[in-house]
Amino acid sequence: MSALVLLLTGLASTLPVLARRIVGEGRPGRRAVAIAVGTGAIVVVGVILARGPLGLTAAGVALAIAVPVGWSVWEMLVSTERGEAAALIVLAVGCGACAVLTAPVGTPTARACAVVGVVILLGAPANGLVSAVLSLARGSNASAGALSPLVVAMRGGRWIGPLERILILLLAAAGAQAAVAAVIAAKGVIRFPEINKDQDGRKAEEFLIGSMTSWILAVLAIAGVSVA
Numbered sequence: 001m002s003a004l005v006l007l008l009t010g011l012a013s014t015l016p017v018l019a020r021r022i023v024g025e026g027r028p029g030r031r032a033v034a035i036a037v038g039t040g041a042i043v044v045v046g047v048i049l050a051r052g053p054l055g056l057t058a059a060g061v062a063l064a065i066a067v068p069v070g071w072s073v074w075e076m077l078v079s080t081e082r083g084e085a086a087a088l089i090v091l092a093v094g095c096g097a098c099a100v101l102t103a104p105v106g107t108p109t110a111r112a113c114a115v116v117g118v119v120i121l122l123g124a125p126a127n128g129l130v131s132a133v134l135s136l137a138r139g140s141n142a143s144a145g146a147l148s149p150l151v152v153a154m155r156g157g158r159w160i161g162p163l164e165r166i167l168i169l170l171l172a173a174a175g176a177q178a179a180v181a182a183v184i185a186a187k188g189v190i191r192f193p194e195i196n197k198d199q200d201g202r203k204a205e206e207f208l209i210g211s212m213t214s215w216i217l218a219v220l221a222i223a224g225v226s227v228a
Contacts, residue, residue, distance in 0.1 A: 001056060001059070003111070004050060004060060004063060004110075004113060006114045006117030006228070007113040008068045008071075009117060010116060010118070010121045011068065011117075012038075014120060015035045015039065015075070016035065035072050035076065036072070038072075039069055043064060046063075046067070046068065049064070050063070050064045054109060054110055074087050085128055085129040085132035088125055089129075114224055114228030117224075119169070121221070122166055126162065127162065130210050130213045130214055133213045164187065164218075165215075165217055165218040165221065168215070168222075173222070184211075187211065
């Protein structure tokens, strides 16, 4: 059942971005309609998967309806990175509960659903959680989306972070633990000259906090796929 949760949540997390690109900015009404239509399509996909390849019970069908609807409603009500971070934390708890309360489906279809879901979630949603953690670490009352000049200077992390998390996921799935350690070490080596120039230690702290948060998310993604 956790595989279905991961897939539907991942698909639902893409709706706000797709709606903005299709409808454009400054049209909240049309954007809400586009998100509602997309949510309906995801619900249909979820019900088909639950009753078909995944072979879930009525509880799985209810989950297929509740997850994308709940995520989309939350995104519209709390459209900030901190709100998305809170939703990811709830997702992690929910997947853990599914893993404890239900037996893994264990089929190739379930694993594929879980992989697709976590790959999507390791992108922009995970970036939102990392930004929220960094904002809390700075003790700032500003929105997590309002980046400081220090973070703007390191904006490459917006691309490096997702790629790093996905690479760790793929290497772990292939059983290449040594390669995972090499990736983590290489990141530190590459960032060392930049961090070494930091006199007050802020950049080093942000690097460590952001990296550790990112690695924890990668580990949770690996765990989510393993119990699918």
